Amino acid sequence: QVQLVESGGGLVRPGGSLRLSCAASGFTLDYYAIGWFRQAPGKEREGVSCISTSDDSTYYADSVKGRFTISRDNSKDTVYLQMNTVKPEDTAVYYCATKIFDDGSGLCSDADFWGQGTQVTVSS
Secondary structure (H helix, E strand, C coil): CCEEEEECCEEECCCCCEEEEEEEECCCCCCCEEEEEEECCCCCCEEEEEEECCCCCEEECCCCCCCEEEEEEHHHCEEEEEECCCCHHHCEEEEEEEECCCCCCCCCCCCCEECCCEEEEECC
16 A cells, blocks of 8 residues: 655745655556645645656655755655745645656656645744
């Protein structure tokens, strides 16, 4: 059974840092990409950052470039999102997700399997 379990969300002050973790299990085949999406109240879900499992190439949304860093630990089947200099507009539910095949649309265009999500709230 495929599982993506996120952890690390919470309340953080503007300018602070937070690290999200996602443990993946149950995949019988290699997946193409893994990463993070987010959805804020009243907004559409967006791809935040994703990483290729074949060459570690990465994607970052313009809004998080220079502030967020994605990384993965193959030995633990875990992906991380280091969030620095967070802003109130980063407040959202963050979802870990995997994309199984490269359909040419990009690392973070969509996903096939999703975690339950973890809330990140940036507020003073």
